[in-house]
Amino acid sequence: MKSLSLKNLAKTYFDAYKGEHVTAIRDVSLEVPAGEFVSIVGPSGCGKSTILNMVAGFIPHSGGDILVGGEAVKGPGPDRGVVFQSFALFPWKTVLDNVGFGPKMRGVPKAERDAIAREYLALAGLSHAADRYPNELSGGMQQRVGVVRALANQPDVLLMDEPFASVDAQTRMTLQDELSRIWEERRPTVVFITHDVPEAVFLANRVVVLSKGKVLAEVDVPISRPRVWDRLVADDQFKDLSNQVLALVRSA
Amino acid sequence: MERTSRFSAALIFVAPLAVLVVLWAVLVPALGVRPQIFPSVAAVGRAGIDSILDGSLLRHVAASVSRVAIGTVLAVLVAVPLGILMGVSRGVSAFVTPLMRFFSVLAGIAWIPIATLWFGYGFGAIVFVIFNAVFFVVAYNTLLGVSTIPMTLRHAAASLGAGRRSMLTDVLLPGALPNIVTGIRTGLGFAWRGLIAAEMIATDVGLGYMLFVARDFYQTEVIVLGMIVIGTLWLLIDRLLLVPLERATIERWGLVSP
Amino acid sequence: MNALLPLWSFVVRTSVKWPVLRTLAPFVPVVALWWAVAAWGPFPPAFFPSPPDVWTKFVTLMEKGILPEYLGDSVGRLAIGAAVGIGLGVPLGLWVGLSKGAHRALWPVLLFFQAIGDIAWLPILIIWFGFGLTTMTFVIVYTVLFPVILNTVLGVRSVRIELHRAAQSLGAPPWRILTEVVVPGALPNIMTGLRNGLGYGWRALIAAEMIVGTSGIGFLMFDARRAGSVTEIVLGMIVLGILWYIVDAWILAPIEQATGRRWGLVTQ
Numbered sequence: 001m002k003s004l005s006l007k008n009l010a011k012t013y014f015d016a017y018k019g020e021h022v023t024a025i026r027d028v029s030l031e032v033p034a035g036e037f038v039s040i041v042g043p044s045g046c047g048k049s050t051i052l053n054m055v056a057g058f059i060p061h062s063g064g065d066i067l068v069g070g071e072a073v074k075g076p077g078p079d080r081g082v083v084f085q086s087f088a089l090f091p092w093k094t095v096l097d098n099v100g101f102g103p104k105m106r107g108v109p110k111a112e113r114d115a116i117a118r119e120y121l122a123l124a125g126l127s128h129a130a131d132r133y134p135n136e137l138s139g140g141m142q143q144r145v146g147v148v149r150a151l152a153n154q155p156d157v158l159l160m161d162e163p164f165a166s167v168d169a170q171t172r173m174t175l176q177d178e179l180s181r182i183w184e185e186r187r188p189t190v191v192f193i194t195h196d197v198p199e200a201v202f203l204a205n206r207v208v209v210l211s212k213g214k215v216l217a218e219v220d221v222p223i224s225r226p227r228v229w230d231r232l233v234a235d236d237q238f239k240d241l242s243n244q245v246l247a248l249v250r251s252a
Numbered sequence: 253m254e255r256t257s258r259f260s261a262a263l264i265f266v267a268p269l270a271v272l273v274v275l276w277a278v279l280v281p282a283l284g285v286r287p288q289i290f291p292s293v294a295a296v297g298r299a300g301i302d303s304i305l306d307g308s309l310l311r312h313v314a315a316s317v318s319r320v321a322i323g324t325v326l327a328v329l330v331a332v333p334l335g336i337l338m339g340v341s342r343g344v345s346a347f348v349t350p351l352m353r354f355f356s357v358l359a360g361i362a363w364i365p366i367a368t369l370w371f372g373y374g375f376g377a378i379v380f381v382i383f384n385a386v387f388f389v390v391a392y393n394t395l396l397g398v399s400t401i402p403m404t405l406r407h408a409a410a411s412l413g414a415g416r417r418s419m420l421t422d423v424l425l426p427g428a429l430p431n432i433v434t435g436i437r438t439g440l441g442f443a444w445r446g447l448i449a450a451e452m453i454a455t456d457v458g459l460g461y462m463l464f465v466a467r468d469f470y471q472t473e474v475i476v477l478g479m480i481v482i483g484t485l486w487l488l489i490d491r492l493l494l495v496p497l498e499r500a501t502i503e504r505w506g507l508v509s510p
Numbered sequence: 511m512n513a514l515l516p517l518w519s520f521v522v523r524t525s526v527k528w529p530v531l532r533t534l535a536p537f538v539p540v541v542a543l544w545w546a547v548a549a550w551g552p553f554p555p556a557f558f559p560s561p562p563d564v565w566t567k568f569v570t571l572m573e574k575g576i577l578p579e580y581l582g583d584s585v586g587r588l589a590i591g592a593a594v595g596i597g598l599g600v601p602l603g604l605w606v607g608l609s610k611g612a613h614r615a616l617w618p619v620l621l622f623f624q625a626i627g628d629i630a631w632l633p634i635l636i637i638w639f640g641f642g643l644t645t646m647t648f649v650i651v652y653t654v655l656f657p658v659i660l661n662t663v664l665g666v667r668s669v670r671i672e673l674h675r676a677a678q679s680l681g682a683p684p685w686r687i688l689t690e691v692v693v694p695g696a697l698p699n700i701m702t703g704l705r706n707g708l709g710y711g712w713r714a715l716i717a718a719e720m721i722v723g724t725s726g727i728g729f730l731m732f733d734a735r736r737a738g739s740v741t742e743i744v745l746g747m748i749v750l751g752i753l754w755y756i757v758d759a760w761i762l763a764p765i766e767q768a769t770g771r772r773w774g775l776v777t778q
Contacts, residue, residue: 014515016522058407078413088408091505092426101422105413133505153412265618272619289638350533351540357754358747361713364720365735365743370557442713448629449717453732460629467633475634483626490625 001189002069002079002156004032004055010063011050011213024050026213027064032157034069035187039200041245042210043252048193051210052161055191056082068156078102081155085162087142089134095121095145096130102153120152121145123182140171147179151186160192164199173229176202180227197246201238202227207245211252219245291473296480299473308462313481315458319375320447323382324440331387332432335394336424345399352392359439360385360446364453373454378447385446386439393435397428430498430505437494444486533759559741564748567741576730581749584715584726587650591711592704595654599707600700603662604692613663620663624656628714632721641722646715653714654707661703665696701766708762712754727753 011025025047032038040048054061057076066073068080076082081102089098096117097104103113121127124144134142143163150158164172180203183190194200200207201221209216223237232238277293279285287295303309338352339345363384364377371377401424409423451460459482466474525532541561547553548560555563571577606612606620628649635645669692677687719728727746734742 014519016515016519017526019516019519019523056407056411058410076407076410078411080411082408082411084404084408086402086404088402088404090405090408090423090426092429093422101409101414102412104422105415105418135505149412264614268615268618269622271615346532347536349536351536353759354537354751354755357758358751361717361720362731362747362750364717365731366740366747369735369738369740369743441710445627445629445710445713445717448627449721452629452632452721463630463633467636470637472634472637475637479626479630479634482630483622486625486627487622 001034001187003034004030004157004189004191005067006030006051006055006064007067008064009051009054009061009066011047011054011059012062024213025054025061028210028213028215029064030208030215032189032191034189036206037183037190037192037204038206038208039192039194039204040208040210041194041197041200041249042216043249044195046210046252047213048195048210049161052082052159052191052193055157056080056159078105078153079156081150081153081158083143083146083150083158083160083163085165087134087139087146089142089145089149091134094131094133095126095137098134098145099149099152101149116152120148123151123185124148124178138171139167140175143167143175144178147175147182151182151188155188157189157191160190162194163192165194165196172199177228179203180225184225197249198238198242201242201245202229202232207241209245209248209252216252217248219248287472288470289472291476295473296477299471299477303474303477309477309481312457312459312462312478313485315455316447316451316460317485319378319458320382320440320443323379324386324436324443326379327383327386327439328390328436331391331435332394332425335391335432336398336420336428338391339395339398339428340424342399345395349392349395352388352395356388356392359388360442361449364446364450367450368454375455377454378450378458381446381450382443385443386436389439389442390432390435393431393438394428397431397435398424400431401427433494433498437490437498440489440494444489448482556738557740559744563741564745567745571742571745577749580726580730581753584719584728585753587646587715587726588708588712590647591650591654591715592708594651595658595707595711596704598651599655599658599703600662603659603700603703604666604688604696606659607663607666607696608688608692617663620656620659624660628653628710629717632718636722641724645722646718646726649718650711650715653711654704657707657710658700658703661699661706662696665699665703666692668699669695698766701762705758705762705766709754709758716750 007029009025009028009030010023012021012023014020015022028047028051030038040051042048050059053059055066055073057073057080073080090101093101096114099117099120100108100113103116108116118127118130121130124147126141126144126148129137129141129145134145137145146163147160164175167175176199183203190203192200192203201223204221207219207221209219219241221241223232223235223241273293280290280292291299300309338348360381363381367377367380367384371380405423405427406419409419414422447458448460448463451458452464455461459478463475463478466472466478525535545561548555548558548563551558568577606616631649631652632645635648639645639648673691673695674687677691682690715726716728716731719726720732723729723732727750731743731746734740734746
């Protein structure tokens with residue numbers, strides 16, 4: 001696990017049709033110590049996905065620094081695992097091969113990476129689905145595979161871009177419970193993007209509210225762990241924090 | 253169990269064709285059709301046996317099939333890498349798409365006149381026409397396939413540590429495969445027709461030639477035999493080679509080719 | 511770098527305003543390359559004409575009225591093929607698609623006759639009808655017909671049974687179900703079939719014109735082949751390409767996409 005730090009991060013791009021420069025991210029600084037879970041919330045268009053894409057290395061940043069464990073990032077790399085909203089599973093690979101993809105890229109031999117993949121699949125209760133193709137699984141199952149695939153590559157930082165936005169409400173709560181449990185077991189450094197305030201509060205140690213390309217506020221979440229929805233639905237501290245964050249997002 | 257159901261499926265498929273043959277056998281003598289207009293079943297059967305025995309049918313089929321095979325394999329080998337190369341960058345693929353469309357429109361038959369001028373009548377010109385028919389269609393479809401792979405899949409692979417090579421073998425190639433297969437199927441369709449046309453014009457062996465020469469002597473039984481062989485060959489290529497390939501990949505992966 | 515941005519922005523804006531330019535622009539370097547190869551390349555002009563040669567030929571043939579006449583002949587034949595192909599193919603396809611018995615009896619026969627392929631019919635057609643218009647019309651109708659029938663059948667069979675039932679329970683009589691449910695449901699497939707059919711038909715027509723023709727673009731090219739005029743062949747190819755590009759990219763593909771996309775149906 002390593003820390004992630006963003007220093008005066010900025011993104012401007014040139015809109016060729018309008019013929020002008022557009023500022024997407026003005027000036028964002030953020031420290032995520034190793035082993036911390038940080039959620040970033042904000043209204044659509046606030047730039048939260050842009051930040052994640054820059055940290056992942058999918059798009060270049062135009063100002064400031066992105067440091068993982070003190071080193072500047074250059075392009076996408078296995079040190080930062082990504083979980084996508086659209087799952088992004090390879091349709092032509094079985095679940096086992098999807099999860100074993102990262103180790104395969106590191107040159108791990110077939111038998112060994114299958115063992116790794118099976119171990120991680122067991123972590124999410126997916127052992128029975130190993131030989132299925134993604135399209136044969138439900139949305140919730142697919143995203144479990146997406147999370148497990150990122151974890152199996154043992155990244156220093158896990159980046160999650162609204163990962164549960166396209167599954168049904170019931171499944172979403174189960175997935176949140178599971179993610180919370182897995183985080184407690186493995187303690188990865190996580191940056192979690194969402195527009196769902198309760199989700200952000202439920203999962204994170206700290207919630208960052210973003211607005212118009214800038215950090216509006218940071219809210220610590222000192223709720224004790226393990227966290228499960230059965231307990232938290234009726235928890236006053238959870239409700240208060242959620243309302244506090246919600247008010248901030250509304251004002252954004 | 254499976255074998256019997258397959259057998260009965262084949263039987264159901266063949267039965268209507270058998271009925272057609274019976275109708276043909278009854279109607280031609282009943283209506284007194286002259287053999288110069290349409291042959292009897294027996295005449296076609298005799299022509300078939302004769303041409304098998306003297307080896308001429310095999311020679312024509314071998315010539316046609318080998319031309320198609322060589323032209324197609326060459327074309328696919330060149331078109332797929334090129335299509336992937338062009339499809340990787342949005343800018344390049346947007347730029348070359350109209351070009352590829354234009355040339356795939358021309359693919360095949362329209363090249364016969366110039367091919368015969370450049371290469372002379374014979375093997376070279378025909379293989380060129382087939383190459384052409386398959387090449388542009390496959391290259392265009394590969395390009396299309398690569399450019400429709402969701403960007404997030406490429407991002408996912410990159411963030412899992414995929415380098416250029418694995419990106420190609422594990423993402424771009426399988427992602428474009430449904431389109432590549434569709435391209436090969438369409439291209440082969442054009443190539444097959446182009447082959448028959450080219451053989452009528454530009455050679456002295458092959459199924460197209462066999463048909464066209466028979467016309468000079470009003471040998472309708474040879475023409476009909478040739479048509480049946482051409483139809484059967486294409487059905488075999490399509491059903492035993494292309495359709496299973498499409499099924500094995502596309503359907504299992506849940507991908508839809510446009 | 512920054513100085514180039516306004517230029518780039520101009521390019522983007524122009525191409526959004528006139529999408530045609532985006533289609534035409536890629537041909538500029540291709541023609542330039544062709545020109546350069548023809549000017550300095552190792553090929554003799556009789557073998558590899560240059561763009562101005564082809565242009566001059568184009569002007570001459572236009573002035574003589576040969577090109578417009580041949581073009582009209584080819585397009586006219588294609589139009590007849592399309593009209594007859596739709597007129598026969600759609601009703602036949604609907605019948606085969608809706609009736610189980612007809613499907614069982616005719617599907618293999620249809621597949622087989624499609625597999626024989628238009629061009630293989632030419633020799634026997636020449637015996638039956640001689641070198642001429644009937645032969646060519648037969649070939650093109652034959653070529654357009656099968657993809658239209660086969661795709662209509664696929665389309666009819668892809669209409670979900672719930673839609674039939676919904677229409678029935680809303681009180682639609684059988685023929686209204688046909689016009690209100692089956693035909694619209696199959697329309698995207700029918701358009702795909704027509705587009706494929708005309709694509710094949712176009713090529714078949716060129717082949718037929720080469721082999722039996724007395725007019726048409728295919729004949730023009732093959733006649734030029736006999737006379738050894740590469741310029742005329744290249745001109746013919748360009749005319750063919752442009753014509754079909756216009757028909758396919760600007761007429762058929764948009765119609766196909768409009769029906770398929772608008773209704774959220776995916777055509778295979």
